[in-house]
Amino acid sequence: MAQTALPAPKFKPASDWKNWLGVAPFFLFAILFLILPSIRLFVGTFTDGDGNFTFKNLTDLITQKSILDAYWLSIRISAVTAIGGGIFGFLLAYAVTVGGLPRPLRSALITFSGVASNFAGVPLAFAFVATIGRTGFITAVLRDTFGINIYQSGFNLYSFWGLSITYMYFQFPLMVLIMAPALDGLKREWREAAENLGATTLQYWSRVAMPVLLPSILGAMILLFGNAFGAYATAYALTGGTLPIVTIQIGAQIRGDVLHNPGLGYAMAMGMVIIMGISLAGYSWLQKLSERWLRS
Amino acid sequence: MSRLRRVPWWSWFWFTLGVIYFILPLLATLEFSLSMERDKISLLAYEKAFADKDFIETFTYSNLLALATILASIVLIVPTAYWIRLRLPQARRITEFITLMPFVVPAIILVFGLIRIYSAPVTIPFTDYELFRPLTNTHFGTNILIVAGYIVLAMPYMYRSVDTGMRTVDVRTLTEAAQSLGASWFTIIARVILPNIRASLLSGALLTFAIVVGEVTLASFLGVDAFGPYLFLLGQHRAYEPAALSFVSFLLTWLAMGLIQLFTGGQGQAAGAH
Numbered sequence: 122m123a124q125t126a127l128p129a130p131k132f133k134p135a136s137d138w139k140n141w142l143g144v145a146p147f148f149l150f151a152i153l154f155l156i157l158p159s160i161r162l163f164v165g166t167f168t169d170g171d172g173n174f175t176f177k178n179l180t181d182l183i184t185q186k187s188i189l190d191a192y193w194l195s196i197r198i199s200a201v202t203a204i205g206g207g208i209f210g211f212l213l214a215y216a217v218t219v220g221g222l223p224r225p226l227r228s229a230l231i232t233f234s235g236v237a238s239n240f241a242g243v244p245l246a247f248a249f250v251a252t253i254g255r256t257g258f259i260t261a262v263l264r265d266t267f268g269i270n271i272y273q274s275g276f277n278l279y280s281f282w283g284l285s286i287t288y289m290y291f292q293f294p295l296m297v298l299i300m301a302p303a304l305d306g307l308k309r310e311w312r313e314a315a316e317n318l319g320a321t322t323l324q325y326w327s328r329v330a331m332p333v334l335l336p337s338i339l340g341a342m343i344l345l346f347g348n349a350f351g352a353y354a355t356a357y358a359l360t361g362g363t364l365p366i367v368t369i370q371i372g373a374q375i376r377g378d379v380l381h382n383p384g385l386g387y388a389m390a391m392g393m394v395i396i397m398g399i400s401l402a403g404y405s406w407l408q409k410l411s412e413r414w415l416r417s
Numbered sequence: 418m419s420r421l422r423r424v425p426w427w428s429w430f431w432f433t434l435g436v437i438y439f440i441l442p443l444l445a446t447l448e449f450s451l452s453m454e455r456d457k458i459s460l461l462a463y464e465k466a467f468a469d470k471d472f473i474e475t476f477t478y479s480n481l482l483a484l485a486t487i488l489a490s491i492v493l494i495v496p497t498a499y500w501i502r503l504r505l506p507q508a509r510r511i512t513e514f515i516t517l518m519p520f521v522v523p524a525i526i527l528v529f530g531l532i533r534i535y536s537a538p539v540t541i542p543f544t545d546y547e548l549f550r551p552l553t554n555t556h557f558g559t560n561i562l563i564v565a566g567y568i569v570l571a572m573p574y575m576y577r578s579v580d581t582g583m584r585t586v587d588v589r590t591l592t593e594a595a596q597s598l599g600a601s602w603f604t605i606i607a608r609v610i611l612p613n614i615r616a617s618l619l620s621g622a623l624l625t626f627a628i629v630v631g632e633v634t635l636a637s638f639l640g641v642d643a644f645g646p647y648l649f650l651l652g653q654h655r656a657y658e659p660a661a662l663s664f665v666s667f668l669l670t671w672l673a674m675g676l677i678q679l680f681t682g683g684q685g686q687a688a689g690a691h
Contacts, residue, residue, distance in 0.1 A: 140504045147496075155515065155518055155527070159522055161530050161534050162530050220428030231678075242632070242645065243645060243649045244648070244667060248663055249442055251448075259441065297435075347520070353524060358649055371529060372634075375529050390526045393523070393526060397521045
C-alpha cells in the first residue's frame with residue numbers, strides 16, 4: 122500500500138482553544154461591528170420606550186398602514202425588477218452561451234455585466250436623469266424626432282416605474298453573471314440525445330433544458346429580489362426620499378424619529394432583515410438543487 | 418447540420434437590446450456632461466468639477482478610506498482564512514455564515530445598528546464601567562466606525578476571493594517548507610502566503626475599492642465628508658458637473674472590473690452599494 126495517507130506529523134492538533142485563538146480577531150471584529158449592531162436592532166424591536174419587553178412594536182408594524190404600504194411598494198419594485206431583470210438577463214446569458222454568438226462577445230458581455238452590476242448609487246441615478254429625466258437624452262429624442270412626450274403621457278422617472286427602470290441597470294447584469302455559468306453546465310449530449318429521439322427545439326427547451334435550469338433561474342431571481350429590496354442609495358439619489366420604500370423610511374427614521382416611536386424603527390429594520398434572510402436562504406437552497414444537474 | 422450555420426437572429430436581437438440598455442445611459446450622461454457651453458462640445462464641466470476644492474478633498478478622503486478598508490480587510494481576513502484551512506476546518510461553516518451575513522443586513526440596516534451602538538459610550542456588559550467614549554463623537558472614532566462598516570460590506574467578496582485563492586495553492590506544504598527553514602508565523606503569512614494569492618487579493622481589493630469610493634449610505638449617515646455624499650449634494654444644485662463626475666465614476670468602476678478580469682481571467686463578480 123502506498124503511504125500517501127499518512128498525516129503530517131507536524132500538524133498534530135494543539136489543544137483546541139489555542140487554535141481558536143488564531144481566528145479570535147476576526148470573530149471579535151464580527152461581533153463588534155456586525156453581530157452586536159444586529160442584536161441591538163433585535164432587542165430594540167421587543168423593547169418599549171421605558172426599556173420593558175413588548176410585542177407592541179411588532180403588532181404596530183403589521184397594523185400601521187403607512188408601514189405596510191412601504192413594505193408593499195418595496196416588494197413590488199423588487200419583484201418587478203427581479204422578474205424583468207431575471208428574464209432579460211437570462212435571455213442575454215442564453216445569447217452569449219448556447220445561443221451561437223461569437224465567443225468574444227461573451228467575455229465582453231460578462232465584463233460589462235461586472236461593471237454594470239457594480240455601477241449603482243448616486244452616479245447611476247444621475248445617469249438615468251440624464252437619459253430619461255425631464256430634459257434627458259431619450260426624452261428629447263422621442264419628443265423632437267418622434268413627437269412623443271413621455272412625460273405628458275404619464276411617465277415620471279421619480280416614480281415606481283422610473284425607479285424600476287433604473288434598478289434594472291444593475292439587476293439584469295447580475296442575472297447574466299449568475300446564469301452564464303449555469304447555461305454552460307447544459308450538456309451537449311442532452312441536446313443531441315433529445316434530437317436523436319426526434320425532439321424539436323421547443324420540446325428540448327421545455328422538457329429538458331428548462332427543468333434543469335429552473336432552480337438556478339428561480340434562485341437567481343430571488344437573489345435579485347433581495348438585491349433590489351436592500352437598495353437605498355440609488356432610490357434616495359433619484360427620488361430624494363419622496364418614494365416611500367422601506368429603506369427610505371428606515372433612513373428617515375434614523376435621521377429623526379419620523380415614526381414617533383424608536384421601537385417601530387427597529388421593528389421595521391428587523392422585518393427587512395427577515396425578508397432578506399428568507400431570500401438568501403431560498404437562493405442557496407435552489408442553488409444546491411441545481412448543482413445536482415449542472416455541476417456533476 | 419444546417420442549424421449550426423444559421424445566423425442566430427434571436428440571440429443577436431437580445432444581445433443588441435442588452436447593449437442598448439448598457440450604453441444609452443452612459444452615452445446620455447457623456448453627452449450631457451459635454452454640453453455645458455451652449456451649442457458646442459466642451460470639457461468645461463469636467464474642468465469645473467475637477468477644480469472644485471471640495472471634490473479634491475472628498476475624493477482623496479474616499480480613496481484613503483478605500484485604502485484603509487483594503488489593508489484592514491487583508492490583515493483581518495487573510496490570517497483567518499489561512500488558519501481555518503490549516504488548523505481549524507471546524508470553523509469554516511460559522512465563518513462562511515458570518516461572511517454572508519452582510520447580504521442579509523444591507524448597508525442602511527448596518528449603519529442603523531452601528532449608530533445606535535456606538536453613539537453611546539461603550540461599557541463592559543452589565544456594568545457601568547466605561548470602556549471608551551462614543552465613537553461617533555470624535556473624528557477618529559467616526560473614521561474607525563466607517564472603515565469597520567466598509568470592511569463588513571466588502572467582507573463577502575474579500576473572504577471569497579481570499580478563500581478561492583488559497584484553494585489553488587497548497588497552503589499546508591508551503592507552511593511546512595517555510596517552517597522547516599525557520600520562518601515565523603508572520604513571515605509565513607506575509608512572505609509566503611500573501612505573494613501566492615496576490616491575484617485573488619487584487620481582485621478582492623479592486624471590488625472593495627469599487628464599493629467604497631462613491632459609497633453614500635454609511636458615509637452620509639455617519640456624517641463623513643466622503644465623495645458619495647459630496648456627489649449627491651452637488652447634484653442638488655448643479656447640473657453638468659455631477660454628470661461629468663458620474664461618468665468618471667463609471668470609468669473608474671470599468672477600470673477596476675477590467676483589471677479584475679485581467680488578473681483573474683475568470684468570471685466577473687458583483688458587489689456594490691445599491
